[in-house]
Structures are given as C-alpha cells and as structure tokens.
Amino acid sequence: MSGVSVSCAVVIAAFNEEDTVGGVVRVARSFTPEVIVVSDGSVDGTVGAAREAGAEVVDLAVNVGKGGALHAGLRAARADVVILLDADLTGLSAAHLETLCDPVRRGDLDMSIGVFEGGGFVTDWGNKLTPHLSGQRACRREWLLAVPDLAAERWPEPAITRHLKATGARWAYVELPNVAQVVKEKKRGFWGGAKARTKMYVSLLTYRARRRG
Structure with a gap:
C-alpha cells in the first residue's frame, strides 16, 4: 500500500464526558478533519462540548453501551481507516494519532492497539495489566x-480481540507516551467510580462465558 493515500x-464514544471530550x-x-x-x-454537556470543538456528533437518545456507540460512529464515518479513542484522555497529541494510524494506513498491520507509557502510575499500571482492553486503536x-x-457489547474490546x-x-501494541485517562473515581467520586469500574470488569471478564451461553 506504499504510496497510496488512505483516509x-x-x-470517539462518550458518556457524560463534557470536561474532557472537547480537548480530545x-x-x-x-490530525484529521473527520472526527465523530x-x-x-x-x-x-458532552454534545455541546464536542460540537464546539469541531466534531460531527451522533447523539444517541439512550445509553446503549460502548459497543453500540462505536458501531453508530463507524456507520457514520466515511474514511477507510478509523482511530478509536476514549473521550477522557489527557496528554494526547497528533503525533500519538500518527503512531496509531500509520502502520494500518501503510498496510503493515490490520490493527494497532495503543498502550499508555509515562502518563501516570494508575492508568499506566491498569493499561499494561490488561493491554488487550485498551480503547485506543486503529483499524480498517x-x-x-x-x-x-460489536453493537451488542457494552464493552466491545473482548469481541474485537476474539475477531x-x-x-x-x-x-x-504501540506505546503512547505521556497519555493517560481521567480515572472513574475522579469523575464520579470514589464509590461511584469504584462501582462503575467493577461493573465494567465484570462485563469484560465474563464475555466468553456469556457468548458460550
């Protein structure tokens, strides 16, 4: 694919991320004019913050989960290659997006998966412990x-890994230096964040059992 221009x-799937989505x-x-x-x-205020920052917004009336949201975004996208990003990232730069996209755009990889490095102990540790659950990816x-x-999974990363x-x-895996996420406990308070994190990991870790059933 060398020499071929690939768009x-x-x-970005976002649920109540008004404080960070605009920066992302x-x-x-x-990096690209097509941001959904x-x-x-x-x-x-997630919708308003995203639009003000220049994104095209798909506004789902009800919460369907990350898989359904990503599916809606993929259906709305027009480019050949897409970068999936979480809406609560900090320290992100266009260079990080190039690192994710370029191997796929060149045809060297079918998917690149971003892993945090040097962004902070909590997010680095969590990302490296379960790198296959990273939300930062590039793929066709x-x-x-x-x-x-994909659309049925509240947390779609295990379905993607299986495929x-x-x-x-x-x-x-590709390293994303100095990138981190705002942890759920900071966004929702300790107990609210801990509850949300527990529900997320239960869903992620029971994927195989649920699909066998």
Whole structure:
C-alpha cells in the first residue's frame, strides 16, 4: 500500500464526558478533519462540548453501551481507516494519532492497539495489566464493522480481540507516551467510580462465558 493515500477518521464514544471530550476532539481535529463523537445517552454537556470543538456528533437518545456507540460512529464515518479513542484522555497529541494510524494506513498491520507509557502510575499500571482492553486503536472501518456482537457489547474490546484471533489479523501494541485517562473515581467520586469500574470488569471478564451461553 506504499504510496497510496488512505483516509483516516477518528471515532470517539462518550458518556457524560463534557470536561474532557472537547480537548480530545481538538487534538483529533489537528490530525484529521473527520472526527465523530457518539454521545451515548449523555445527560450533561458532552454534545455541546464536542460540537464546539469541531466534531460531527451522533447523539444517541439512550445509553446503549460502548459497543453500540462505536458501531453508530463507524456507520457514520466515511474514511477507510478509523482511530478509536476514549473521550477522557489527557496528554494526547497528533503525533500519538500518527503512531496509531500509520502502520494500518501503510498496510503493515490490520490493527494497532495503543498502550499508555509515562502518563501516570494508575492508568499506566491498569493499561499494561490488561493491554488487550485498551480503547485506543486503529483499524480498517470495514473490518471493525464485521466484528460479531460489536453493537451488542457494552464493552466491545473482548469481541474485537476474539475477531482478531479468528481472522488471523496482524496486530501489535504501540506505546503512547505521556497519555493517560481521567480515572472513574475522579469523575464520579470514589464509590461511584469504584462501582462503575467493577461493573465494567465484570462485563469484560465474563464475555466468553456469556457468548458460550
């Protein structure tokens, strides 16, 4: 694919992320004009913050989960390659997006998966402990749309990992220096964040059992 120009879009699923989504969008817009934020039933100012920062917004009336939100964003995207980003990132730059996108755009990889490095102890540790659950990825849009159960999964990363193995896709982890996430406990308070984190990991870790059932 050397020498061939391949377009790239950014898709961001966001649920009540008014404080951070604008910053993520502005960085994404410095990399590509096609930035799509899917507000997953947000009840705060997420939609307004994303639009003000220059994103195209898909505003879902109810919360369907990250998988459904990403599926809606992929359907709205037009580019051949998409970068998936979480809406609560800090320390992000256009160079990080190039690091994610370039191996896929060149045809060297089918998917790149971003892993935090040097962004902060909590997010570095969590990301490195379970790098296969990272929300920062680049891949061909049509491949992602073909992932079974993508729209049905509240947390779609295990479904994506399963499809990587099933299709024999070429993938690799890439480091994203100085990038971090705002932890759930900071956004929702300690108990609210701990509850949300527990529900997330239960959903992620029971994926295989639920799909076998």
